[in-house]
Amino acid sequence: MSLNDSLEGDVRDFLVNEAELHTYDDLTKVNPVTPTTVLKCLQARYSARVFYTHAGCTLVALNPFQPIPHLYSLDVMREYHSAPQPQDFKPHIFIVAEEAYRNVQGQVEPVDQSLVVSGESGAGKTWTSRCLMKYYATVAASSHKCQDTVERIERRVLDSNPVMEAFGNACTLRNNNSSRFGKYIQLQLNSSQLLVGASVQTYLLEKTRVAFQAPNERNFHIFYQMMKGATEKQRQEWEMPYNQKFSWLPNADKTLEEDRLQETAEAMISLGIDTDKRTQIFRVLASILQLGNVNFSLASESQPCDLDEESKATLLQVPVDELQDCLTVRTLRAGKQNVLLKPCSQSECVIRRDCLAKVIYAQLFEWLVTFINNSMCSDNSKWCNFIGLLDVYGFECFLLNNLEQLCINYANEKLQQHFVAHYLKAQQEEYVAEGLEWSFVRYQDNQSCLDLIEGSPTGILSLLNEECRLNRASDAKQFRVRLEKELSGNTRMSWDKFSKQPHFIVAHYAGRVSYQIEGMMEKNKDPVPPELLSLLQKSKNPLLQSLFAASDAEGNGSRAQSKVVTVVSKFKNSLESLMKILHGTTPHYTRCIKPNPDCRPLTFKKEEVITQLEACGIVETIHISAADCCYFTLELLEEQRDRVRSQKAFCIQCCWRRYQRRQRAIRTQSATLIQAGTASTQMAKSVRAAQMDALAEAELDNAEDLLEEEESCSLPALDPLLKERGSVQLSSIPEPVAVHGWPLGLAMASAPNITVALTATGFQKVMSLMATLKIPFRHGEYKVETNQFDQGVASIRAQPRGSVKLHLRRSPLRYADMHPGQNADGVTGFNQILLEKT
Template identity: 65%
Template sequence: MLQQVNGQSSGSDAHGRESLREDLQAFLGGEAPLHQLDDLTKVNPVTLETVLRCLQARYTADTFYTRAGCTLVALNPFKPIPQLYSPEVMQEYHTAPQPQKLKPHIFTVGEQTYRNVKSLIEPVNQSIVVSGESGAGKTWTSRCLMKFYAVVAASPTSWESHKIAERIEQRILNSNPVMEAFGNACTLRNNNSSRFGKFIQLQLNRAQQMTGAAVQTYLLEKTRVACQASSERNFHIFYQICKGASADERLQWHLAEGAAFSWLPNPERTLEEDCFEVTREAMLHLGIDAPTQNNIFQALAGLLHLGNTRFADSGNEAQPCPLMDDAKCSVRTAASLLRLPEDPLLETLRIRTIRAGRRQQVFRKPCSRAECDTRRDCLAKLVYARLFDWLVSVINSSICADPDSWTTFIGLLDVYGFESFPTNSLEQLCINYANEKLQQHFVAHYLRAQQEEYTAEGLEWSTVSYQDNQTCLDLIEGSPVSICSLINEECRLNRPSSAAQLQTRIESALAGSPCLGHNKLSREPSFIVVHYAGSVRYHTAGLVEKNKDPIPPELTRLLQQSQDPLLKVLFPADPEEKSQEEPSGQSRAPVLTVVSKFKASLEQLLQVLHSTTPHYIRCIKPNSQGRAQMFHQEEVLSQLEACGLVETIHISAAGFPIRVSHRNFVERYELLRRLCPGAAPSPHGPPPDEGRSEWSPGSEQATLQALLQDILHTLPALARAPAEATLAPVHCGRTKVFMTDSALELLERGRAQVLEQCARCIQGGWRRHRGRKKERQRRAAVLIQAAVRSWLTRKHIQRLHAAATVIKRAWQEWRVSTDLRSQGGQ
């Protein structure tokens, strides 16, 4: 049995012997200490125990990131380490020629996905799937990756473009605090737990500059607004407005200091997420002005006062339930803050409207105390869910780029982690169902698909066994009978059924599934599902009602009467709504349940993921207490087993993550034949571009084989060390070429070398051409100058001749006149 370690000396003798054994093994075997192994594929032998010891040694040495083949393992340090995520570190990984040679980091994965988008080899959209238990650090990892891309993918040259990119970058980063304030909460296992799933598309243009982003959310846990488990809290934003608002604002929103609210448990706990000014500043940058913010916070304050509205039992079933004495002020304040008329608000909460008969006659029936509480909670959940969806739409309109301005994207998936609480209901079932689907995506894409592709391509491969969770998914979503189908059927039948009856039906219909269990000692109706990450007991009480998620139409009509500008946007008046509110008899539309909607959105997400090249970050939670320097081996071991990390390491160590089609390989690397002096021109060389589409498979295969042999001869010359070439195998499959990262690095190095030689030849030819051209220009200039000088000389001589003629003629005339005067005097 593994010993549980909490960071202190526990059993000094045993610890000393273990350390001595490790040192002796490292000395005799010549191996590096465990904390220096950056890649778990280098652990020898690869077992759960050795992987666990390596991770623990690195965690003790404050090294929290480790490669596991295609996956990055991230241990949550549970303490701030700002120097690990500084802009200088981002630039270091971004500008590094080979970032994979640096220490493992989430920025390594970020830079790899960014370079893959830029790659000229079959560029394709990229995605990063961040998975792990609740509290393992998924939200923090996604936040740091967004900051990384905002820095490295927003660097245009012109000043105007730089200001635009800077504004986009700021808006994308500002979406984080807003969504975390309205969508995150403190749970038993995580102080900043995401209570919704989100997939962020970072949109890039052809120059790989980030032009915008788009956010898609999944299954907000809106029930948390009105119901919080013991020792848990409501969404962060409620605590922020109570703690961070000014005195005038608290007076305006009727939030007296120290006031008690039923829906605001554990207000004494101070968390770093309670940062109201950061949220307001971020909302302002996203285009939500101060008046709109005031309307939002006023509505949230109204929900808090609505939660203090309590009802008493009515002595007469024909009369509505009276308010508790201390609740009269609360309902008045709630109506004022929501800008609703007080009497219709009370009437809607206490009286149910029933439509019956062919003529749809309206009957009014007073609600019981429990029904009043349910309608009050439903009203709060409805307002908050609409507000959250509106915020997401505002964020998207602020950061989303025009469809024509981007060509590729990098997706970041931050989904809720696996959850198991003392009481688990529909929310936990959906969350764990999503985790099962993501685990299946990882298994299908990497573990199973890679091995099947190696076999189909004819590569020599020893099959690695792995844990498949298809049986559990068949139990949850399978056809024709599954947990989801049974719950949905209960909703469609719309018949009264107890929690015990639902439990009995699930157990009898799915008794043959090995992933279904039952705790006979439990007094409450429940069933157990054996997930890949562990067994979870789900309580059947309330499952059907939560799946229906009924919204009484009179609640919507009431909110449409609000004079608040924000609520008018959230609940616009619909003239056609009345005719569609209560369809009767056989005209009733099929019920669209929570499970059905969630399943559809999940399938759509998986289609997007399947269309991208995925990268995986496995976040591991070292301990359940959330304390630094504490490593619980048993808890970490269960997480390693659940995610199939050892199988991943085995396949990654022997696998070929880079695969290129024959045609693209020939087109990109045929120029490497220049590095092989003995290589003769291929008789099957590629024809001109216009004929490439007419290649026959035989000629292409022959060209590839000849080219591949020549390239393999060039690898030793490209390698900086003799061993580098042997560690960089290239294999030719039936339709693709398979290689490791090191082989791709060598090929790209050789290609860059050839291109550099070609560039030098082109530059030399261009310089010779320029020299000859300048020489011709110089000679032409000399000839032109000589001609001009000759012409100028001739013109000058002509002018001299003309002047001499004039002078001579004048002199002759003067002599004649002088002679005539002298003769006349005689």
């Protein structure tokens, strides 16, 4: 089985599961990734009314061609804005918007962002740009925090849309509201990421439309708005009578929702264009329309043409005869002094008339853009980052293509290269750097096509400029020969051998386009006769006058300059500065797809869509992003590992804590037991002490009684009870001496820090004495010392509590205090000790 057979089999297997196809939020999940599977998925989603789908790093937006309720409501905006992970939500343009916004907040380099919206005419670029602007005007709104000027900024940013669309959009065969210019809007954010201003840069307004409208197309919206929406008073002011027919306003009967003068006027007011200025603007526009009605009648070959009678109205607020001269007579200069006047042919007059209209309209548009910028642009010190929205015309390929298409397709090549360089190439290089096994996807690197167009000195644009700078009449055939001579070896360039028209074919990344050469040089030179410019400076309309005040109408020296600055050089320069800006930002790509050529709601034409998918290289993008997804898969595994690790760590922590808890409980229990034991011991001690106190009290009472009795009796006569309770004989005394004192129990209980040395005749006697005194004998409580002479018990020491008084009384006995074997002189006489409890 061949590789192709197996791929087809896989494709069939994938497509069998049709009920599932619409669930693929990201085309990178489609497997296998082929134009067929991608197309089927998008179709299934479109049928399910799901219009946004991720394609890796890009967002694919399918145009529903009808308003979808609640798809862009404030609630939805807030939902995406407040979501912790907006990417987890359904694919939406707000995800792209929010991601860019969070990048600015996160200050991840490069902090400035660009949202590149591309697609062919009618695909939904302008709609998408409007949604993005509304989103930022909502989520980055600062009006509730700051002064009301800021509120005006948000309003102005949004109001710039209807004004620019009225002047720059027109109904074409492919789109009722087609932008006839490219634009890059920078939304300026302050350090708190609040919208504080905006600026807009426009590219290549299709000014030829003012004087020429292709069959079934219309002029710019603003003219129809004036014609349909003006009040009687306004018509008078603008000199635009009711029922007047204008040859430059074809298909006026076509009613479009864009024909709303009121909305445009209100937006102009909000942008700060006052009544006076508005009137001047509308008068200029009305003059342009009047100019379109000017016809020329030929009197004779040698005479200049004459303006038709009905055309001799006060046009452009300039003298009619001067206007007539300018339109019908050419001024030729030979050196500084020699001026030659040459009557124009009828067709030349028409060209001069059209030229006048185009230059006025282009200049007015530029003035408007500058005014809008001044109105909404913030002071440089007040903003620090921006989010740029790029809405440029998509790739164009018509039956007849000329300089406009060459410029547009050149711009698209540039953007495609930016996309390729920034994403596809960078991504593959990253895989290599990370050592990922990766089979390279062959994406279309369009550098060779760009070399063909912009290369110097032999690129198409250089050769075209060179041809235009030669001071000779343009010759299409001659230029074709020159091109063939210089570029025939280039594989991107070809010619149709059977075509008689001078042309060249360029193989663009999105397809081959045949450009006709006829008229290309004139368009590139875009000459404006200087006499026309001087005429406009004489206008009584202050706005018109100011529009041309700065121009060097005399043509002194400016001709040489105007030769240099051709249309393509100007366009190339502005494109290069745009690319420079884009390279300094983090880009986000949105590919708008037009699902059918007739702008019919919810209609999906496969052939139409597949061509667009191929043109923007979406399949290659998905391939590379799918690999990127494998790499994410890797991240998923990493995540899983982290999760398992943290589970295990949690488990270990739990076990450790449980162990610690148990240890603590054991310690607490033991401590409680020890404390209980100590407490009970202490309690027992104090109970015992209390008992002894009580006993001592009782004995003291008895002893006192006995002492009193004793004092009154003879000494040797010892009370047997006293003998029994407390009197002891000192063994050191040869003759037993009765020591009268406190009973031993009492002494022990009451005499702190006094060691009462009692001599007994034997341990047994002491023990029995103690037993008699009911003193419990415990080891350690009493210290029993043996007498050093007779080896009997010498003393029982205790640490009695409380304080005692010592009463020493001299004994009446002569040798009562003598120790046997000691010097007899050592009589102290204090041989009787009485203790008294204090």
